[in-house]
Amino acid sequence: MHRQNLDSLESRDAFDSRDALDSRDRRHAPVRRPLSRTVLIALIALNTLGVLAASACAPDTIIRRTAFINAPQAPVREGLALDKGQVRVSAHLSGVNTATTGSFFFFEPGSAEVGDPGVLIPDFQLGASLWAGLPGGLEFGGQFHYASMRWSDPNVNGVLPFPNGLEEDLFIGGLGLRLNVKTGEPRLALALMAELNFATIPEAIFICESTDTSVCSGERLVGEEAYRFDRIERDGFFLPNMALQLGWKFGDEALANADPYGDRESVALAPGRLRFMPYLLLGLQSSVTNTGFENDIATLPNDSLEALWMGYLGVGIDLTLEGLVIGTSVILPIEGEEAIDFGLVFNFRIGGQFQ
Numbered sequence: 219m220h221r222q223n224l225d226s227l228e229s230r231d232a233f234d235s236r237d238a239l240d241s242r243d244r245r246h247a248p249v250r251r252p253l254s255r256t257v258l259i260a261l262i263a264l265n266t267l268g269v270l271a272a273s274a275c276a277p278d279t280i281i282r283r284t285a286f287i288n289a290p291q292a293p294v295r296e297g298l299a300l301d302k303g304q305v306r307v308s309a310h311l312s313g314v315n316t317a318t319t320g321s322f323f324f325f326e327p328g329s330a331e332v333g334d335p336g337v338l339i340p341d342f343q344l345g346a347s348l349w350a351g352l353p354g355g356l357e358f359g360g361q362f363h364y365a366s367m368r369w370s371d372p373n374v375n376g377v378l379p380f381p382n383g384l385e386e387d388l389f390i391g392g393l394g395l396r397l398n399v400k401t402g403e404p405r406l407a408l409a410l411m412a413e414l415n416f417a418t419i420p421e422a423i424f425i426c427e428s429t430d431t432s433v434c435s436g437e438r439l440v441g442e443e444a445y446r447f448d449r450i451e452r453d454g455f456f457l458p459n460m461a462l463q464l465g466w467k468f469g470d471e472a473l474a475n476a477d478p479y480g481d482r483e484s485v486a487l488a489p490g491r492l493r494f495m496p497y498l499l500l501g502l503q504s505s506v507t508n509t510g511f512e513n514d515i516a517t518l519p520n521d522s523l524e525a526l527w528m529g530y531l532g533v534g535i536d537l538t539l540e541g542l543v544i545g546t547s548v549i550l551p552i553e554g555e556e557a558i559d560f561g562l563v564f565n566f567r568i569g570g571q572f573q
Contacts (some may be wrong), residue, residue: 277332277376278426278444280434281512283522284378285421286338286367287505288390289314290528290551292565293411293461294361297536297545298495299398300351300571306543308569310345310363314560330374334557336510337373340365340388347569355398361413363390373558377510380422381447390417390457407465407495415457419506421521423448451521457504465497465536492539499532499549507555528553534565543569 291312300306330336342365349359365388367380380386392415399408424445426434434444469492509522534547545567551560 277330277511278428278434279332279511279513280426280515281518282336282376282378282424282426282445283421283508283510283512284336284338284372284380284424285419285506285508285510285523286340286370286380286386286388287419287507287526288363288365288388288417288457289340289343290503290505290530290549290560290563291343291363291459292499292530292532292534292547292549292563293394293413293459293501294345294347294567295349295357295359295394295396295411295413296461296463296497296499296534296547296565297543297567298465298467298493298538299355299396299407299409300349300357302351302353303573304351304571305573306347306349306359306569306571308347308543308567310347310361310565310567311342312345312363312563312565313342314339314563330376330511330557332511332513333509334374334511335507335555336377337506337508337558338367338370338377338379339373339558339560341369341371343388343390345390349394349396355400357396357398358394359396360393361391361415363415364388365390374510378422378424378445380420380450384422384450386420386450388417388419390415392416392457405467407463407467407497409463409465411459411461411463411501413459415459416454417457418452418454419523421451421453421508421523423451423518423521425518448518451523453521453523455504455506455523455525459501459503461499461501461530461532463497463499465495467493467495469493492537494535494537496535497533499530499534499547501530501532501549503528503530507558526553526555526558528560530563538571541570541572543567543571 294310343363345361345363347359347361349357351357367385392413394413397410401408425448426444427446428434428444505526506523507526529552530549532547532549534545536545547565549563551563
């Protein structure tokens with residue numbers, strides 16, 4: 219009897235000890251809670267970024283083309299009017315707000331699709347101009363611009379660079395005409411400007427040469443290594459640039475009673491007097507586009523270059539002081555091609571003006 223009671227007590231003590239140990243383990247064991255909403259959102263965002271990064275690849279089409287095109291810019295004869303017999307000589311710098319990575323101030327190159335253009339856009343262009351004032355408010359002159367392919371960025375991801383040693387420069391030149399329109403207010407300046415420039419645009423053509431048919435058909439993405447350089451085509455383009463300018467002149471009280479298109483002697487300008495004018499621009503100009511990602515092998519013998527028209531809005535200021543000319547403006551092109559975004563274009567000029 220005593221032995222049974224002893225065994226009963228021992229078994230109860232052992233059971234109580236196991237319960238104590240189990241409860242202590244449960245207190246120290248990590249608690250598995252469901253993922254918080256913040257963690258779930260973060261995971262979804264990371265997954266989305268991965269998908270977007272993967273989609274940034276360009277399609278592996280049968281043909282890829284890369285054209286080096288001109289960037290838009292304001293007319294070289296924006297600003298204050300020239301009197302009859304006056305001559306203005308200026309140096310120009312225009313810059314598209316791109317970075318070396320191809321990122322724009324307002325826009326970033328996206329992923330290309332079949333049929334999209336493939337172009338290189340100069341980050342900036344250098345230029346010079348010579349203009350003269352004629353009777354009746356007319357002005358006539360010429361301009362020249364230069365851009366290097368080393369200063370360019372692609373419009374979309376996947377644009378192939380020109381082969382090493384075959385890079386080309388861009389030379390643009392032409393003539394222009396400006397008409398300064400009389401208004402009822404001497405300080406109100408209205409002008410119509412037109413330029414007709416010419417440039418030869420190069421286009422490099424590449425062919426997909428992979429033995430895997432799923433690559434050249436675009437079913438499987440590989441990249442630049444699937445392409446072989448074929449040749450460079452060139453085509454000449456006339457590049458018009460037309461604009462309406464509306465400004466308000468400051469700095470010469472004598473202008474209030476002067477004929478702005480008469481002889482310079484009729485305007486009693488004080489020596490060294492500062493003149494400046496803020497103005498607005500509304501214009502239309504032309505650049506070039508192409509078919510950079512092409513799946514039709516029948517188009518291989520030809521280039522795909524064609525004109526790209528765009529409107530633009532701008533604002534600027536022009537200043538003259540004892541023959542010194544300084545001016546700046548910024549324009550916003552409104553492109554008709556979704557895959558080409560120029561962003562803002564900044565224009566700077568410095569020069570001299572004399573009788």
